[in-house]
Amino acid sequence: MSMSSTNIPSLFVGDHPLMQKIYGMVRRVANSDATVLITGESGTGKELVARSIHNLGSRASQPFVPINCAALPEDLLESELFGHTRGAFSGAVSSRVGMFLFADGGTIFLDEIGEMAVSLQAKLLRVLQNREVRPVGADRSTAINVRVITATNKDLAREVEKGTFREDLFYRLQVIPIHLPPLRARRSDIPLLVRHFLEKNSQKYSSPLEISDEAMVYLWEYDWPGNVREVENLIERMVVLSDNGRIGPEDIPSHVRSFISEKKLPHPPLNDDGEVNLREVLEQFEGRLIDEALRRTNGNRTAAAHMLGLKRTTLVAKLRRKKNFGTLMSSPESTNDILAS
Numbered sequence: 001m002s003m004s005s006t007n008i009p010s011l012f013v014g015d016h017p018l019m020q021k022i023y024g025m026v027r028r029v030a031n032s033d034a035t036v037l038i039t040g041e042s043g044t045g046k047e048l049v050a051r052s053i054h055n056l057g058s059r060a061s062q063p064f065v066p067i068n069c070a071a072l073p074e075d076l077l078e079s080e081l082f083g084h085t086r087g088a089f090s091g092a093v094s095s096r097v098g099m100f101l102f103a104d105g106g107t108i109f110l111d112e113i114g115e116m117a118v119s120l121q122a123k124l125l126r127v128l129q130n131r132e133v134r135p136v137g138a139d140r141s142t143a144i145n146v147r148v149i150t151a152t153n154k155d156l157a158r159e160v161e162k163g164t165f166r167e168d169l170f171y172r173l174q175v176i177p178i179h180l181p182p183l184r185a186r187r188s189d190i191p192l193l194v195r196h197f198l199e200k201n202s203q204k205y206s207s208p209l210e211i212s213d214e215a216m217v218y219l220w221e222y223d224w225p226g227n228v229r230e231v232e233n234l235i236e237r238m239v240v241l242s243d244n245g246r247i248g249p250e251d252i253p254s255h256v257r258s259f260i261s262e263k264k265l266p267h268p269p270l271n272d273d274g275e276v277n278l279r280e281v282l283e284q285f286e287g288r289l290i291d292e293a294l295r296r297t298n299g300n301r302t303a304a305a306h307m308l309g310l311k312r313t314t315l316v317a318k319l320r321r322k323k324n325f326g327t328l329m330s331s332p333e334s335t336n337d338i339l340a341s
């Protein structure tokens, strides 16, 4: 990678090549007013990307206004975005400035745009095309100068096909598409993020914390369906709950510890003729299940045997055979390591 880590925008942690690409895009689009559509799973950093684009551009000293389009019902969202006049609807006891006007000169970030009702999409499109807003109940529009960045964890192209998202708005919004990869697609960033959030929370709770290598392996292998947000929350929880200044494997929640990542599931080994040897596949799978059981029980053979529904002697015999095969171990902490420790 030609880009050095000094090019990482200040809010971000992580230097995986996939993220270096994102940082490059963020810097380039920051210099324009182009409409950006950020996609990616929840917790991958979509809002952080939007903020960074704003912070690095010429609008940085003006407001950045994030709105979650999924948080409000259609009517309320409309008046939140565009404002309303006094008496525009029952309950509108005073007039209200909408967020588009509030963001004038700056950036509005419309999060979860895929949740916006189709009728409101039409009104948004008009605002984008005419660069003016008309508050609910008003008879005149006001010109605005707002950069629009949107985000969604939905596949908007599919929503367009289904008829739940307007095609014209879709094209209008995704002038520059930025797709954030899930954390499991950039695992090398996991330890960096873990250390970052450890440090942050250690400061917040004034309790310096370290993490053991073994504990880090579990975090590295886990698939993080909630992405960076899940890392952030889990580390905070572990900092709060820890009592000895050190996070060990026993501090890792069981759903993380017992996770078997995709790469550990058996891929049927093919021989030279492209055939599968069922016995070998089964043995390999059995070996992995045994590894996993030992991992969950910290190498306690009696407990592992119980977990697998085997007699202890059967497990020991299988382990002995497995050891002789030798080739079945693939994870960094193989059974041997666990048994030795």
Ligand SMILES: Nc1ncnc2c1ncn2[C@@H]1O[C@H](COP(=O)(O)OP(=O)(O)O)[C@@H](O)[C@H]1O
Residues within 6 Å of the ligand: 011, 012, 013, 014, 040, 041, 042, 043, 044, 045, 046, 047, 048, 049, 228, 229, 232
């Ligand atoms: N690369 C990153 N480095 C540091 N913090 C991150 C990173 N990505 C996400 N975060 C943090 O994780 C949380 C979720 O990020 P957010 O931008 O809200 O995700 P999304 O909008 O995609 O759901 C936020 O607290 C954010 O600051």
Ligand SMILES: [Mg+2]
Residues within 6 Å of the ligand: 043, 046, 047, 111
């Ligand atoms: Mg978000």
